[in-house]
Structures are given as structure tokens and as C-alpha cells.
């Protein structure tokens with residue numbers, strides 16, 4: 001067994017070395033050859049200032065007044081209790097995410113996982129019973145060949161000692177055109193279902209996604225998890241569209 005593992009590790013290294021000759025590693029931000037993310041690009045990442053962000057939805061600079069997470073009646077808009085985004089979506093963070101999920105640069109998973117972990121307060125890590133993710137639907141899975149948030153969730157779990165649990169299925173969402181706000185919300189929620197083997201849900205769930213745009217995807221999944229028995233869901237995204 002040991003020698004089999006060693007052989008396969010050697011093989012992987014050889015393949016990596018060969019690939020490196022043909023397609024040298026380039027920085028995801030600036031394309032300079034050498035590293036997956038060079039120091040200059042790493043320093044220019046727009047990390048969310050968590051002290052200044054909205055404590056509910058994680059919107060950058062929303063600490064005092066957030067215009068994102070309450071509807072016009074003052075009711076809290078989202079089904080997740082709290083949310084955090086590691087980065088603000090901009091050119092570099094956008095490139096990191098696209099290269100990772102659509103251009104086969106799977107090695108970025110560990111960098112993205114580290115960014116998520118560095119944004120998570122210690123209190124969230126101790127609070128969470130498990131982490132789960134917004135799964136890829138069938139169409140996306142076929143296109144990409146992998147579930148990009150699952151891989152990141154497994155990396156985060158590996159680095160934090162949290163467990164990662166596959167709890168959700170996602171169907172291709174029915175066309176949202178012509179639907180009003182409430183119908184869109186319901187429609188999106190219907191695109192999620194619980195995994196048959198999910199059983200009784202853990203009380204405290206961290207829910208991961210790549211980009212928080214309007215929050216509606218995370219909201220729909222969090223609504224289902226809460227209705228299915230989770231006491232509290234907190235949302236974590238790599239980047240916040242802003």
C-alpha cells in the first residue's frame with residue numbers, strides 16, 4: 001500500500017513537472033509566470049474589512065447603516081442569520097474565481113479556501129457544527145466536470161478541522177423572467193432539495209458559495225435548511241458583488 005502511494009505521488013509530481021514545462025504556472029491576477037497568485041496581486045486583493053462590514057449580511061462598509069439586508073418595511077430580508085464575504089468582487093477576485101471554476105485551475109481551491117478561513121471569526125469556527133455548500137446543478141456539473149464549491153468546502157474543512165457535509169441538491173432553476181420578487185424567491189427555493197441521506201440536520205450550519213450578488217441563492221438554500229431543522233445558518237462567500 002505504502003509503495004503504491006509513493007508511486008502514485010511520484011507520478012503526480014512527474015505529471016505536474018511536465019505540465020509546468022508546457023503550461024507554466026501563471027499568476028491568476030496578472031499572468032506573470034511563476035506563482036498561482038503573485039505577492040503583488042495578493043497584496044492588492046480587496047479583502048473585506050470585517051469591522052466595517054454589515055454585521056448581518058457582510059456588505060462592505062455597511063456596519064452602521066446597511067442598505068442591502070432590510071426590505072422597505074424594515075424586516076430582515078435573508079433567511080441566513082449572518083453572512084461574511086472574504087473579498088469584494090473586483091477584477092482580481094473575479095479572475096481568481098473564474099480561472100478556478102471555469103478554466104480548470106483547480107489548484108486555486110486552496111488559495112480560495114485560505115481566503116475564506118482568514119475572513120472567518122474564530123467564534124464562527126467554534127459555533128459551526130458543520131459546513132456545507134451551494135452545490136453545482138446538473139448542467140454546471142456537466143460543463144465544468146466538478147462541483148467547485150464542494151472542493152473548496154473540503155479544503156476549508158481540512159484546514160479547520162470542521163466537518164463538511166453534503167446536504168443540498170440543486171436543480172437547474174426555472175426561468176425567472178416574468179416572475180415577481182416573491183415568486184422568484186419561491187422559484188429559487190424550489191430549485192434546492194435536501195439530500196436523501198441528510199438525516200436530521202446539525203443545528204449550526206455554515207453555508208458556502210462563491211459570489212454573493214443579491215444574496216438570493218444563499219437565502220433560498222438557507223431557508224430550506226432552516227425549515228428542515230437547522231437552528232441557524234450563516235452564509236460565507238468568497239466575494240461580494242458591490
Ligand SMILES: [Zn+2]
Pocket residue numbers: 027028029030031032037038039040041042
Ligand atoms: Zn500577479
Ligand SMILES: [Zn+2]
Pocket residue numbers: 054055056057058059062066067068069070
Ligand atoms: Zn446588511
